Amino acid sequence: MNPNQYITGLHHLTVSVGWAQEDIDFVTQVMGMRMIKQTVLFDGAASIYHLYYSNADAEVGSVYTTFPFKKAGVYGKKGSGQIEVSGFSVHSDSLDFWAKHLNKHGVKNTGIVERFGQKCIHFEDPSGIGIGVFGFDNDHRNAWQTDQISKDNGIRGIAGAVLSCREIEMMDIYLREVMGFTKVGQDGDYHRYHIKDGGPSRVIELHHTPDLPQGSWTFGVGLPHHIAFATGNDEESRQLKAYIEGVGYTDVTEIKDRNYFHSIYTRTPAGVLFEFATSDIGFAVDEPFDQLGHQLLLPPFFEDRRAEIVAPLEPIQVPTYLSK
Numbered sequence: 001m002n003p004n005q006y007i008t009g010l011h012h013l014t015v016s017v018g019w020a021q022e023d024i025d026f027v028t029q030v031m032g033m034r035m036i037k038q039t040v041l042f043d044g045a046a047s048i049y050h051l052y053y054s055n056a057d058a059e060v061g062s063v064y065t066t067f068p069f070k071k072a073g074v075y076g077k078k079g080s081g082q083i084e085v086s087g088f089s090v091h092s093d094s095l096d097f098w099a100k101h102l103n104k105h106g107v108k109n110t111g112i113v114e115r116f117g118q119k120c121i122h123f124e125d126p127s128g129i130g131i132g133v134f135g136f137d138n139d140h141r142n143a144w145q146t147d148q149i150s151k152d153n154g155i156r157g158i159a160g161a162v163l164s165c166r167e168i169e170m171m172d173i174y175l176r177e178v179m180g181f182t183k184v185g186q187d188g189d190y191h192r193y194h195i196k197d198g199g200p201s202r203v204i205e206l207h208h209t210p211d212l213p214q215g216s217w218t219f220g221v222g223l224p225h226h227i228a229f230a231t232g233n234d235e236e237s238r239q240l241k242a243y244i245e246g247v248g249y250t251d252v253t254e255i256k257d258r259n260y261f262h263s264i265y266t267r268t269p270a271g272v273l274f275e276f277a278t279s280d281i282g283f284a285v286d287e288p289f290d291q292l293g294h295q296l297l298l299p300p301f302f303e304d305r306r307a308e309i310v311a312p313l314e315p316i317q318v319p320t321y322l323s324k
């Protein structure tokens, strides 16, 4: 089996951030993404929001999700073995706009830099999460439009992810020989891998950081949590689980019901958590497409505990949208 046959690209990127409203304001106004879902973290006992953002079409491969942990007061340590940059795709011609836009909002950024011949800008969200916009010429996905970001300049979806890695060798073997991705080159301390053709949402970079101590794997303010790859359905997840365990990476979870997709999770040699999420359900399963993200929704298995779950959550204000 070659998982690269089953994986169409990245499905979503997930991080833990600070305050919920601060996150909503940053992602919808500074990053210009569409808020498509308010729900809660399904695991553990604490009530924590789970907020979903995407491009205009709320499609797999464009989704960024956050767990605001500031109210719960949970912190951890940034370091290696984590997602260093959650990467989003914009048109190559829009990087100048993004540099100005980030500066206008007082967001410290790297300015336009180039890696593997591709232009990108790195910056951080208010909680310290590493984010990047990466220029592509061939991403025809539909960006969300805001009063500050035109459809041409907007985020089209996920570009890829940069993973910080103390030791490259085992992770290199994992990405190439276990996952079936293709190594396409090295640029300084960065090693680049392509899923299929390496287009938007199909890029993984390892940043070799041998002197950076291991970061926390837990949830906590400003800590990235996992990257999710897109697969088809539960049958493919079962085959992936059997395959990954069969080649010796034994820690793969059972299939979990995430309401909008089904997922399995596995810890990689670098420490970064990989998820494989199905593409067969979607976000309009429990509210109309044009109303996505406007109200707090719980999965059917939490509805009988709604009052107890909602009470500790901080009040949030949903952004007023322009048009699609």
Ligand SMILES: [Fe+2]
Pocket (backbone or CB within 6 Å): 012, 014, 226, 228, 275
């Ligand atoms: Fe996930």
